[in-house]
Each structure stands twice: as structure tokens, then as C-alpha cells.
Amino acid sequence: MKSNLATIIKKELSRFFMDRKLLLNTVLIPGLMIYIIYTLMGSVFTSLLTTDDNYVYKISAVGMPQSIEAVLKEADIPYKEISEDDVMAKKDKITDGTEDLCVVFPDNFDSAVESYDSQSGTAAPEIQIYYNSGETASYECYQTFTSLLDAYENSMINKFDINSSDKTFDLADGSDLMSRMMFALIPMLFLTLLFSGCCAIAPDFIAGEKERGTVATLLVTPMKRSSLAFGKIISMSIMALLSGLSSFLGVMLSLPKLANMGENGNSMFDFSGLGTLEYVLLLLLVLSVVLVLVSVLSLISAQAKTVKEAGTAMGPLNIIIMVVGIAGGYMAAADTGIATSFIPLYNFAKNMTCIFAGTPDVLAITVTVVSNLVYTAVCTWGLTRMFNSERLMFSN
Amino acid sequence: METILSVQNLQKTFKLSKKQQKLEKDHKTTKVAVAGLDFEAYKGEVFALLGPNGAGKTTTLRMISTLIKPDAGDCIVDGSSIVSAPESVRSKIGFLTSELKLEDFFTPNYLYDFFSDLHGVPESERMARKEKLFQTFGIDQFAEVKVSNLSTGMKQKVSIAISLVHNPDIIIFDEPTNGLDVITAKTVTDFLVSLKNEGKTVIVSTHIFSLVEKLADRVGIIINGKMVCCDSLANITAEKCLEDVFFDIYVEEVGTDEK
Ligand SMILES: Nc1ncnc2c1ncn2[C@@H]1O[C@H](COP(=O)(O)OP(=O)(O)O)[C@@H](O)[C@H]1O
Ligand SMILES: [Mg+2]
Numbered sequence: 001m002k003s004n005l006a007t008i009i010k011k012e013l014s015r016f017f018m019d020r021k022l023l024l025n026t027v028l029i030p031g032l033m034i035y036i037i038y039t040l041m042g043s044v045f046t047s048l049l050t051t052d053d054n055y056v057y058k059i060s061a062v063g064m065p066q067s068i069e070a071v072l073k074e075a076d077i078p079y080k081e082i083s084e085d086d087v088m089a090k091k092d093k094i095t096d097g098t099e100d101l102c103v104v105f106p107d108n109f110d111s112a113v114e115s116y117d118s119q120s121g122t123a124a125p126e127i128q129i130y131y132n133s134g135e136t137a138s139y140e141c142y143q144t145f146t147s148l149l150d151a152y153e154n155s156m157i158n159k160f161d162i163n164s165s166d167k168t169f170d171l172a173d174g175s176d177l178m179s180r181m182m183f184a185l186i187p188m189l190f191l192t193l194l195f196s197g198c199c200a201i202a203p204d205f206i207a208g209e210k211e212r213g214t215v216a217t218l219l220v221t222p223m224k225r226s227s228l229a230f231g232k233i234i235s236m237s238i239m240a241l242l243s244g245l246s247s248f249l250g251v252m253l254s255l256p257k258l259a260n261m262g263e264n265g266n267s268m269f270d271f272s273g274l275g276t277l278e279y280v281l282l283l284l285l286v287l288s289v290v291l292v293l294v295s296v297l298s299l300i301s302a303q304a305k306t307v308k309e310a311g312t313a314m315g316p317l318n319i320i321i322m323v324v325g326i327a328g329g330y331m332a333a334a335d336t337g338i339a340t341s342f343i344p345l346y347n348f349a350k351n352m353t354c355i356f357a358g359t360p361d362v363l364a365i366t367v368t369v370v371s372n373l374v375y376t377a378v379c380t381w382g383l384t385r386m387f388n389s390e391r392l393m394f395s396n
Numbered sequence: 397m398e399t400i401l402s403v404q405n406l407q408k409t410f411k412l413s414k415k416q417q418k419l420e421k422d423h424k425t426t427k428v429a430v431a432g433l434d435f436e437a438y439k440g441e442v443f444a445l446l447g448p449n450g451a452g453k454t455t456t457l458r459m460i461s462t463l464i465k466p467d468a469g470d471c472i473v474d475g476s477s478i479v480s481a482p483e484s485v486r487s488k489i490g491f492l493t494s495e496l497k498l499e500d501f502f503t504p505n506y507l508y509d510f511f512s513d514l515h516g517v518p519e520s521e522r523m524a525r526k527e528k529l530f531q532t533f534g535i536d537q538f539a540e541v542k543v544s545n546l547s548t549g550m551k552q553k554v555s556i557a558i559s560l561v562h563n564p565d566i567i568i569f570d571e572p573t574n575g576l577d578v579i580t581a582k583t584v585t586d587f588l589v590s591l592k593n594e595g596k597t598v599i600v601s602t603h604i605f606s607l608v609e610k611l612a613d614r615v616g617i618i619i620n621g622k623m624v625c626c627d628s629l630a631n632i633t634a635e636k637c638l639e640d641v642f643f644d645i646y647v648e649e650v651g652t653d654e655k
Contacts, residue, residue, distance in 0.1 A: 212499075212500075220486060222484070
């Protein structure tokens with residue numbers, strides 16, 4: 001005798017895969033939408049963040065030595081000689097983005113380098129370069145300049161240092177705020193996408209069966225109510241996951257285009273830091289949050305009399321999910337305790353952000369996954385009870 | 397005669413919703429649907445529950461089929477109690493009503509196999525039985541047509557076939573001809589007769605006298621949730637026709653000026 005659970009899941013899935021409209025709404029469209037939106041976003045940001053080829057870097061220098069002047073001339077990079085007193089003012093200009101670079105050479109740089117003995121143990125002459133990593137032009141300029149200096153340094157036996165002293169040379173004022181913001185938004189985006197996928201399925205899933213009278217036909221069979229509850233939750237989770245996967249693919253395929261905009265070092269979506277462990281943890285988080293979402297929605301669907309009623313009842317949840325998702329994303333860095341990992345949805349958002357930020361907390365993730373499984377079990381038990389409840393199933 | 401189904405002091409009171417309360421006389425908050433029902437059905441007979449609308453027939457049959465739970469009392473179905481062994485009861489009975497709907501999206505063939513799986517019908521028995529049922533109800537040429545595209549009568553017949561995949565010995569049928577056109581109604585009544593001839597026990601509820609006269613071996617007349625008369629059709633109709641007997645009892649129980 002085949003297990004009733006498998007029978008139920010098989011039926012639900014074949015229903016799902018045969019219904020072209022449903023497939024379109026839950027699987028194809030979300031992924032496609034994200035892909036299009038992200039690609040558009042990527043190209044807009046890219047054009048905002050790259051400098052055009054005719055741009056002339058605004059560089060000022062203090063005590064420019066002849067040797068480097070020659071190098072710059074060869075590379076066709078102009079600069080303006082300023083006095084040491086003007087450095088403070090230039091730094092402000094770099095911070096606000098109106099100038100790109102300010103280079104301060106030590107007095108008599110050339111002779112200092114020549115007479116420097118790398119064996120001596122004393123500090124090498126230092127070139128100080130102020131720049132702003134938040135400004136594309138400034139950062140590009142900084143990279144060009146340092147690579148020229150590097151090349152020059154390689155041609156010499158004696159060494160000098162760049163930005164070796166204990167000062168702040170990157171004059172960016174929280175320029176990576178945007179990338180942090182984007183990171184913090186990923187879990188919320190993910191949750192809302194999953195949720196909207198679920199919302200295409202959930203109202204009809206149980207309320208619809210009640211409304212059409214097909215649930216009674218199931219309930220007169222000897223199947224256990226818990227098999228029905230489990231079967232419903234598992235098959236809906238599979239559908240939600242497919243929908244989530246489609247969104248995920250949409251994100252992944254459009255990422256290279258998004259990543260473009262952060263090419264200059266402060267890369268916005270740098271997933272290269274994610275190893276196998278991180279991916280496994282991510283997968284566990286996603287699976288467990290899908291179960292929680294689906295089982296809560298099943299309960300809502302089961303208590304509603306009609307599909308419409310179920311749909312209406314699910315609406316406000318969307319806002320809760322967004323708020324909790326954003327909160328989790330933003331609190332991730334500050335909230336280091338374990339306790340909040342017991343809060344459904346928040347725990348997902350928080351720990352997902354931590355993984356992306358390169359600081360996954362395995363204990364917190366374990367707590368998240370386990371507590372999510374417990375919530376799912378409680379909901380499944382509740383759903384079983386609801387299938388047993390004649391008031392809910394046969395209210396005429 | 398062997399008792400196969402025995403109803404013992406079955407009771408059910410519904411709590412009424414606000415909307416339902418308004419429709420009731422003196423705005424009662426509860427409604428006694430079944431008030432301590434006792435009866436027995438014997439193996440191989442057709443037992444008819446006869447009563448007006450609202451008498452408690454559907455509620456009684458739903459309790460016997462374990463869809464809803466009794467407040468008190470029990471029913472023993474072929475040795476299993478509806479209270480303590482509902483799953484076992486469900487595997488022994490086939491419960492049919494026009495309220496049981498089929499999912500529009502599937503074909504009769506698919507649904508037949510699906511419900512066979514849920515009932516744990518072995519593959520070996522499945523095919524022959526499906527062929528027979530589909531032939532009886534003329535479903536065979538629609539076996540691969542989605543339920544949504546079938547006529548109401550055909551849907552009803554498919555629903556009957558699907559409720560009997562497990563070849564139950566006891567068939568419980570609430571208002572078998574309700575909402576059916578005359579041709580389908582005839583097919584269904586003929587089928588019930590053939591089930592009886594196969595030795596199955598059939599319990600039907602109805603408010604239609606002719607159906608009782610045609611089918612039933614024994615009759616239980618139920619009014620306001622109480623069994624007011626239970627005997628063989630032959631005994632009941634010994635002196636008067638069923639209709640007259642029923643109204644005599646009805647007047648005695650409720651009075652004539654009932655509005
Ligand atoms: N779920 C329910 N909630 C409230 N009242 C109900 C419910 N089901 C049935 N009733 C009431 O119980 C009484 C018996 O109903 P029912 O068993 O359907 O009668 P019948 O099938 O004989 O027409 C009716 O008055 C009906 O209104
Ligand atoms: Mg009825």
C-alpha cells in the first residue's frame with residue numbers, strides 16, 4: 001500500500017504542473033520580473049558610476065619630484081602643484097567629490113629614495129595619497145596613480161612606501177552605505193518574492209477545496225488527517241521553493257550586471273567570499289523559512305470559508321513580512337545575541353544578512369532552523385486539528 | 397438476521413452562528429439536530445431514513461460516516477466504533493452525497509486511481525473494478541475528459557464510482573436522487589438495487605416516498621431528530637400507503653398548525 005502522504009503530494013504536484021496559468025504566475029513571472037528589474041537597475045547604476053573616457057583627473061600634488069613628474073608626463077596625466085598649507089582644503093574637496101586626488105611627497109623625495117638603504121631598518125620615504133573610494137573617478141584615479149608608482153618603484157633598487165603611516169587616506173564618508181543597504185534588503189526581497197509566490201497558491205489550496213466541496217470527498221477516505229495536513233504543507237512548500245528558485249535564478253543571472261556597478265573595489269554584491277558552508281547554511285535558512293511561511297499560510301487558508309476570504313486575510317501579512325525582513329537585515333550587524341533567532345522571519349533576515357556580510361553565526365543559524373522546524377510542526381498539528389474540525393470543514 | 401450497523405443513542409447539537417440564530421424561533425443559540433437516535437441495519441438490506449427537511453438525516457449520516465463527531469452515543473459499523481475507530485469505519489463504508497465534489501482539474505481516470513491509492517486498493521483488484529463501475533455509469537467514454545467539462549449528471553456518477561473504489565460492504569447514501577435528472581436518477585436507483593442484490597448493505601436518506609417504496613426493506617421515520625417509527629416497509633404499509641402513514645405520524649408528533 002502506497003503511503004497516503006506520497007499520494008497527496010503527487011496529486012497536488014501534478015495539479016500544479018498541469019496548470020499552465022498557475023505555473024506562469026508562480027514560477028515564470030517572478031524570476032523574469034526580477035531579472036528585468038535588476039538588469040535595468042544595473043545598467044542605470046553602471047552609467048551613473050563609470051567615468052567617461054575624456055574625463056581628466058583632478059590631481060594636486062605637494063613637492064612633486066622630477067622623477068615622478070616624468071612618469072606622469074609619459075602617462076599623460078596632468079596635476080597641479082600646491083603648497084602644503086592647501087592640503088586640508090583639498091582633502092575636503094576630495095571628500096565632497098569635486099577633486100580626485102591629493103598626493104603629498106616628502107621633501108627631496110628623489111634624493112631621499114636614492115640614499116635610502118632598505119637594509120637599514122628605518123622607514124622608507126612615504127608618499128601620502130588622499131582619495132575617496134566612494135567616488136568612481138577618485139578611486140579609479142587612485143588605482144591608476146598607485147599602479148604607475150608601483151611600476152616606477154619596481155624599476156628602482158631603493159624603495160619607498162605609499163600610505164604607510166597611520167592616517168586616513170580614504171576620505172570617503174560612508175560611501176559603502178548604499179551597498180550595505182542593498183545587502184540588508186536582500187532577505188526582505190527574498191521573503192516578499194517567496195510570499196507572493198505562495199499567495200498565488202495558498203488561498204485556493206485549502207479554502208478553495210472547502211469552497212468547492214472537494215475537501216469532504218478527501219475526508220471520507222480512511223486517510224489520516226495528519227497525512228492530508230503534511231501532504232498539503234509539503235507540496236505547497238515544493239511549489240513555493242520552485243517559485244523562490246525562479247526568483248533566485250533571476251537574481252543570480254542579473255547579478256553580473258548589478259556587480260558591474262561596484263567594479264571599482266567597493267563591489268556591491270561580492271559573493272566570492274561565500275564557501276560551501278555558507279551556501280549550505282543559506283539553503284537551510286531558505287528551506288526552513290519556506291516551511292514556516294507555507295504552514296502559516298495553510299492555517300489561514302484552512303480557517304477561511306472562501307478563496308476570497310483567504311486572500312484578504314493574507315494581505316496584511318505582506319506588510320509584516322516586509323517590515324520584519326527589513327528589520328532583520330538592518331539589525332544584523334548590531335544584533336549579535338542568540339535570542340532573536342527564535343523570532344520567525346526576523347531570524348531568517350538577520351542570519352541571511354550575516355552570511356552575506358561574511359560573518360555567519362552557525363549557532364544562531366542552527367537555532368533559526370530548529371525553531372522554524374518547531375513552528376512548522378506546531379502549524380501542521382494545528383492544520384490536522386482544523387481538518388478534524390467539523391465547524392471549519394462543514395459549516396453550512 | 398445479522399446486524400451490521402447499530403446506532404445507539406446518537407446525539408448532536410449545533411451551536412448556531414449569529415446569522416443562524418436570527419433565523420431560529422426565539423433566537424436560540426443552539427439547535428438539536430439529532431436527539432438520541434437508535435436503530436439497526438441488517439446485513440444485505442436497504443434501510444431508508446425517511447424524514448422532512450431539517451429532520452436530522454444528513455447529520456445522522458455524517459456522524460455514521462465519521463465526518464462529524466456525535467455529542468453522545470455511538471454507532472458500531474461492522475464491529476468498529478465511529479467514536480474510537482473512525483479510520484477503520486471509513487475503510488468499511490462508502491459515503492455518497494451530492495455534496496461530495498470532485499476536483500475539476502482531473503479526469504475520472506486519474507481521480508479513480510487517486511482515491512484507490514488513498515483507500516489502499518491493491519493494483520490487482522483495481523482495473524476490473526474500475527472497468528465495471530465505469531461501464532455501469534457510462535463513464536468509460538469520458539474517462540479521459542477533465543471533470544470540469546463533464547455534465548452535472550456525469551459528475552455525480554463519477555463521484556459515486558469514486559466513492560466505491562474500495563468495494564465497501566456498507567454504502568451510505570444521503571439523498572441519492574437529489575438534484576439529478578430523471579435519467580441519471582433512474583441509473584442511480586437501479587445501481588442501488590444491484591448493490592443490494594450483490595449482498596451489500598445500503599442505507600439511504602430521503603424525503604421521497606416513492607424512492608422508499610421502490611428500494612427499502614426497512615424504514616426509519618425521523619422527525620426533529622427523533623426516530624418516531626422503525627419497521628419493515630411491509631409492516632408499515634400493511635394497512636395504508638406510506639404517505640398516509642407518514643402524515644398520520646407527523647400530525648401526531650408536530651401537530652397540524654406547525655408553521
Ligand atoms: N453545521 C450546522 N450548524 C448549525 N446547524 C446545523 C448544521 N448542520 C445542520 N444543522 C441544523 O440541524 C438540523 C438538521 O439538519 P440536517 O441533518 O441537514 O437535516 P436533513 O438532512 O434531514 O434535512 C437542521 O435544522 C439544520 O439547520
Ligand atoms: Mg439533508
